[in-house]
Amino acid sequence: MRIENHPVLDFKRGKQISFIFNGKAIDAFEGETIQAALHAAGVRVLGHSLTLHRPRGFYCAIGNCSSCMMVVDGVPNVRTCVTPVREGMVVELQEGKGIIE
């Protein structure tokens, strides 16, 4: 699902692109966030809580809540709700707190 008409905001949809999510190609539009594309593709579980391992969904959408942190092109803890999607990006679900090298 994408918001087509918004009373205040105007969404300028860019050209169609494709990125990889957990090994699968997902369609997206330039100018939208990774989460906008994942949500439109029906992805609802974005990770699991650290202590009780309960599923986490799309929540704050402004980069505050840590619910949508994923590994993007090998970088952990990327807030996918505020990160623009790019052609060929490799996005993976993150379990745990992330590993840096």
Place this chain on the structure above:
Amino acid sequence: MRNSADVVIIGGGISGCSVAYNLAKKGVKNIVVLEKRFICGGSTGACGAGVRMQWGTEMNCLFSKYSIEFFEHANETLEYDGDIEFKQKGYLLIADTDREIEQFKKNIEVQHACGIPSRMVSLDEARSIVPHLNTSILKGAAFCEKDGFLNPFHTTDAYYRAARRLGVEFLHPVTVIGLTTSGGRISGVVTDKGVIHTNCVINAAGGASKQICDMVGISVPVISERHQILVTEPVEPMQEPMVMSFGLNLYVQQSPHGSFIMGRGCDAEPRDGRVTSSHEFLSEMAKTITRTLPPIGKLRVVRQWAGLYNITPDRQPIYEKSADVNGFYMCIGFSGHGFMFGPVTGVVMSEMILGETPTIDASKLSLGRFGRGEMVFEPSVV
């Protein structure tokens, strides 16, 4: 609020709570601890949480060894329901100059004489202990596997709860605004909530210790300097020991939660009691950590805070029974290591107050050493 007490302790940080617990355990009744903010709300709660035995003076080595051996069993000794989270993963001291390596070697001789299992390590071994260490900028390192870090809040809470079970009363928020004397003896503590009559006062006020001494006309050579810390977002465990460098001016540990907690000193820090945060610290800390432990530079900073180092001219505490004002004691001037000496402070002060034979000789740390020029200078401080 009660209007009399046998003992009044000023300060509800690790020192005050430890002194209260030790006195109560020895049977002293009617002990009151006054805290300006909340328990652990001053420098203890702002500290870097590390405890190390790798010091350059015999006294610091013995004090920290005693404290670490206490922390190893503190959950049981203090009958704590929680966990002080003592992680003995070691301290890796790194050096980027030959001069500092020489100092490490001298320090290790002192440490070995005290039975401390520290050793010089090669840069290869340092990298095997901390794989993300940038050894290209280093000359060498020293390591002690028994050093580590623990949770200052839980540790203070453990002392606080144990002291309360023994009947100690904690009052907060209560600010001490004056001390009264009568015939050269302490007679009372004036607070913003009323007066408490007492003949025994212990100054464990950390950053405000000088102001408390001023209230009875005792001049102490201590200054309270701001020291800053930051914490990053958490990641999976990747660094076991605390990494510390005196020359590069940094200490950094990965907390059990996965966040990195790091700090450094700066000569230009204010000495007016401020515990604000500065962007200069953020930028200098980021530069230092990125150069020394590059992957940590990829993490976001979550928060900054600051506490006060209550600093003496020789960077050693003052454990003192006042000769001028009877019944006035002080355990102050910890110079940034009051948390790690907490267990010693409680023992030393309780024995001093009760006139018992000292288990740990802290007589060299009396206030008079400054006047006599008998300072015990500690070379290894960040």
